[in-house]
Amino acid sequence: MNRWIELETQHGSGAYGNWPFALTRGEGVYVWDSAGNKYLDFATGIGVAVLGHAHPVLTQAITDQTGTLITCHSGYFANDVRARFLAKLTGITPSDLDRVFLCNSGTEAVETALKLARAHTGRPGIVTMMRSFHGRTMGSLSATWKKPFRAPFEPLVPGFTHIPFGDTEALEKAVTEETAAVLLEPIQGEAGVYPASEEYLREARRICDANGALLIFDEVQTGIGRTGKWFACEHAGVAPDILCLAKALGGGIPIGATVSRSGIAFEKGQHGNTFGGNPLSCRAGLTIIEYIEEHDLLTNITRVGAYFMTGLEQLAQQKPSAIRDIRGKGLMIAIQLRGKVGPTLVKLRDAGILALAAGRMNLRFLPPYIVTEKEIDQVLNVLEEVLP
Numbered sequence: 001m002n003r004w005i006e007l008e009t010q011h012g013s014g015a016y017g018n019w020p021f022a023l024t025r026g027e028g029v030y031v032w033d034s035a036g037n038k039y040l041d042f043a044t045g046i047g048v049a050v051l052g053h054a055h056p057v058l059t060q061a062i063t064d065q066t067g068t069l070i071t072c073h074s075g076y077f078a079n080d081v082r083a084r085f086l087a088k089l090t091g092i093t094p095s096d097l098d099r100v101f102l103c104n105s106g107t108e109a110v111e112t113a114l115k116l117a118r119a120h121t122g123r124p125g126i127v128t129m130m131r132s133f134h135g136r137t138m139g140s141l142s143a144t145w146k147k148p149f150r151a152p153f154e155p156l157v158p159g160f161t162h163i164p165f166g167d168t169e170a171l172e173k174a175v176t177e178e179t180a181a182v183l184l185e186p187i188q189g190e191a192g193v194y195p196a197s198e199e200y201l202r203e204a205r206r207i208c209d210a211n212g213a214l215l216i217f218d219e220v221q222t223g224i225g226r227t228g229k230w231f232a233c234e235h236a237g238v239a240p241d242i243l244c245l246a247k248a249l250g251g252g253i254p255i256g257a258t259v260s261r262s263g264i265a266f267e268k269g270q271h272g273n274t275f276g277g278n279p280l281s282c283r284a285g286l287t288i289i290e291y292i293e294e295h296d297l298l299t300n301i302t303r304v305g306a307y308f309m310t311g312l313e314q315l316a317q318q319k320p321s322a323i324r325d326i327r328g329k330g331l332m333i334a335i336q337l338r339g340k341v342g343p344t345l346v347k348l349r350d351a352g353i354l355a356l357a358a359g360r361m362n363l364r365f366l367p368p369y370i371v372t373e374k375e376i377d378q379v380l381n382v383l384e385e386v387l388p
């Protein structure tokens with residue numbers, strides 16, 4: 001067995017495992033394993049390495065910041081880099097979403113949103129969706145749908161109701177004067193890339209407003225450009241009251257953010273953490289947003305994403321016995337297969353391409369935002385070979 005895998009197997013918590021190889025280096029759209037094999041990375045750490053790997057601009061920025069100031073607790077001091085980052089982030093968020101709580105991961109961003117919704121409304125209820133994924137800490141897990149993720153840890157947090165995703169009537173029934181918030185992903189990522197219709201998002205906004213409930217969009221996977229707009233909800237022209245972000249935001253440096261409308265904020269001491277808002281992750285976040293803006297990467301995501309989608313749709317016509325459906329937006333795309341996804345992932349890997357599963361039947365691609373048509377062609381060609 002590979003030495004790195006052996007050590008991780010020996011000392012890891014048991015929560016992860018079955019690694020095919022150890023990745024030891026990355027550059028641009030490629031990563032290398034410890035044996036020197038090269039892979040085209042369309043997984044990006046589940047949608048994280050949006051500028052690819054070892055990008056010189058991000059590397060320079062975090063190197064500079066490491067030599068300047070890494071830590072500065074938000075509870076004690078303000079900080080120049082954090083202040084610039086907060087201003088930058090709220091400059092791209094929709095509507096009047098301009099209050100930010102910074103943390104270190106997606107699940108924390110969702111926990112924060114849930115606490116904020118309860119504190120702001122004084123109500124206990126959270127309406128969330130079947131098939132949803134919101135993270136693995138107790139509050140976020142209570143919103144997450146999948147039974148195997150939840151069952152060993154019950155009892156979970158009370159007050160959560162799961163309803164079918166996309167069903168306006170069910171939403172209308174579930175939201176009451178006890179509801180603090182409706183929590184949903186505009187595109188359900190882990191479930192298999194299922195987009196909500198624009199109409200459903202507009203109805204969710206209307207139903208929340210009519211009942212005095214808050215609308216929370218979990219854009220941990222879709223946010224910061226993944227779908228070709230800064231936020232997936234912009235495609236529908238619907239703004240939430242609270243927006244959860246992580247993944248792409250730091251380009252690989254851990255950071256999460258919960259952004260709320262100006263009237264929705266914590267009181268002093270109601271929430272906090274040690275690492276959230278540290279200048280190193282803020283510098284990464286600032287650099288990512290500036291880079292996407294300066295290099296017009298949203299246009300690249302839209303253009304290359306459409307190119308990928310067209311290619312996949314042609315492939316689906318060619319291979320109806322292998323492909324059931326193609327779904328996605330921008331550079332968040334899934335192929336729903338007619339069989340289990342595992343064997344196809346292995347074949348792709350053997351051909352030098354890293355992709356992801358989402359659910360049992362979906363092959364998911366979250367390439368970096370700097371990807372070009374050339375690399376998309378490479379993936380399309382390999383798919384043509386490996387799919388029956």
Ligand SMILES: Cc1ncc(COP(=O)(O)O)c(C=O)c1O
Binds near residue numbers: 134185189190219
């Ligand atoms: C929509 C969504 N919310 C929350 C999370 C949890 O994020 P993290 O793994 O950083 O805790 C994820 C992770 O995949 C996600 O896709």
